[in-house]
Amino acid sequence: AQSVTQLDSHVSVSEGTPVLLRCNYSSSYSPSLFWYVQHPNKGLQLLLKYTSAATLVKGINGFEAEFKKSETSFHLTKPSAHMSDAAEYFCVVSDRDSWGKLQFGAGTQVVVTP
Amino acid sequence: EAGVAQSPRYKIIEKRQSVAFWCNPISGHATLYWYQQILGQGPKLLIQFQNNGVVDDSQLPKDRFSAERLKGVDSTLKIQPAKLEDSAVYLCASSYRENTEAFFGQGTRLTVV
Numbered sequence: 001a002q003s004v005t006q007l008d009s010h011v012s013v014s015e016g017t018p019v020l021l022r023c024n025y026s027s028s029y030s031p032s033l034f035w036y037v038q039h040p041n042k043g044l045q046l047l048l049k050y051t052s053a054a055t056l057v058k059g060i061n062g063f064e065a066e067f068k069k070s071e072t073s074f075h076l077t078k079p080s081a082h083m084s085d086a087a088e089y090f091c092v093v094s095d096r097d098s099w100g101k102l103q104f105g106a107g108t109q110v111v112v113t114p
Numbered sequence: 115e116a117g118v119a120q121s122p123r124y125k126i127i128e129k130r131q132s133v134a135f136w137c138n139p140i141s142g143h144a145t146l147y148w149y150q151q152i153l154g155q156g157p158k159l160l161i162q163f164q165n166n167g168v169v170d171d172s173q174l175p176k177d178r179f180s181a182e183r184l185k186g187v188d189s190t191l192k193i194q195p196a197k198l199e200d201s202a203v204y205l206c207a208s209s210y211r212e213n214t215e216a217f218f219g220q221g222t223r224l225t226v227v
Contacts, residue, residue, distance in 0.1 A: 032213050032214075034215060036218075042220070043205075043218045043219060043221060044205065044207075044218040045218075046215050046216075046217070051214075094212075094213050095213070096212075096213060099162065099164070099169040099170055099212055100145065100162075100209070100211070100212020100213040100214075101159055101162060101170050101212075102147065102159065102207075102216055103159075104149075104156035104158070106155060106156045107155070107156045
């Protein structure tokens with residue numbers, strides 16, 4: 001069975017400082033991993049994905065994530081936060097044992113202060 | 115490329131009434147998902163279709179919820195009768211096949227009063 005744990009429900013950062021959103025996963029097979037962002041009253045948008053290629057994945061808007069199999073982690077980072085990064089972020093796992101079911105974490109709310 | 119289309123965007127109904135949501139996925143996408151997102155929580159999968167067959171409906175409350183995907187294209191999700199706890203955003207998503215990234219519609223915000 002697959003599962004996702006997002007270790008922080010809320011993260012507050014100052015504009016221009018680094019952002020770190022932590023995600024741990026459990027999967028019985030080689031997983032695919034994704035990060036999605038949800039701005040208020042907007043749909044879910046894919047930030048980046050890992051599908052067994054390079055372990056360091058670059059996404060849109062300066063975000064990147066590193067797949068660490070030994071730590072079962074897929075943390076999301078950005079070197080310098082922008083006010084527009086304020087949103088809800090979801091870590092998602094999918095594996096072939098579950099017919100590609102997308103299992104969402106509970107989400108991390110990011111607040112960016114001037 | 116057109117995205118995932120959902121309608122309506124908003125719906126307010128009284129408890130015990132019925133409601134239906136419609137989704138048109140991206141053309142050529144074999145996998146279609148319906149998710150329920152309650153305020154402050156992550157999306158929860160209700161049902162997953164592969165073409166017009168169901169591959170996962172383990173979390174669908176089958177006594178009140180039903181879904182179909184005729185001809186493997188668009189899909190309808192129905193609730194009958196609705197309960198107060200069904201108030202949520204219902205998200206439709208599609209992907210080219212399983213294990214690939216899913217593209218989400220804007221969602222339908224349901225309020226049951």
